Amino acid sequence: MESPESEEEMQRVCEAIDAPLLANMVNGGRTPLLPADRLQALGYAIGIHPAVGFLSMGAALKKAYADLLANGETTDAIDLHDFSKFNELLGFPEVWEFEKRYARPDAAE
DSSP states (O other): OOOOOSHHHHHHHHHHOOSOOEEEOOTTSSSOOOOHHHHHHHTOSEEEOTTHHHHHHHHHHHHHHHHHHHHSSOOTTSOOOOHHHHHHHHTHHHHHHHHHHHOOTTTTO
16 A cells, blocks of 8 residues: 555554555655654554655755855854764775775786
8 A cells, every 4th residue: 555645544554454564654755754653553563764864865965055155165054974984884994995905916007
């Protein structure tokens, strides 16, 4: 059942289907956003939030570039991730180690 539009519809889906169900919680979508405990009470086994990452990233980018445009530089109004920690988060130390381990001897030429 795609995109129930009320808690009542969500409840009817759970009552009609005897199987573990997933609730797709999309900010700005048609299905009401419900907390995990309410989803469980309705009968959902899991709730996912697939859009929250890229929607929050879009808002952060909009704010950061507006700050840059207004000030000609990034100010303290923008919360930035520490660059070296971000590299660690992305797994770059492992990539750099791999590059060192498997570099061709003639690659530096």
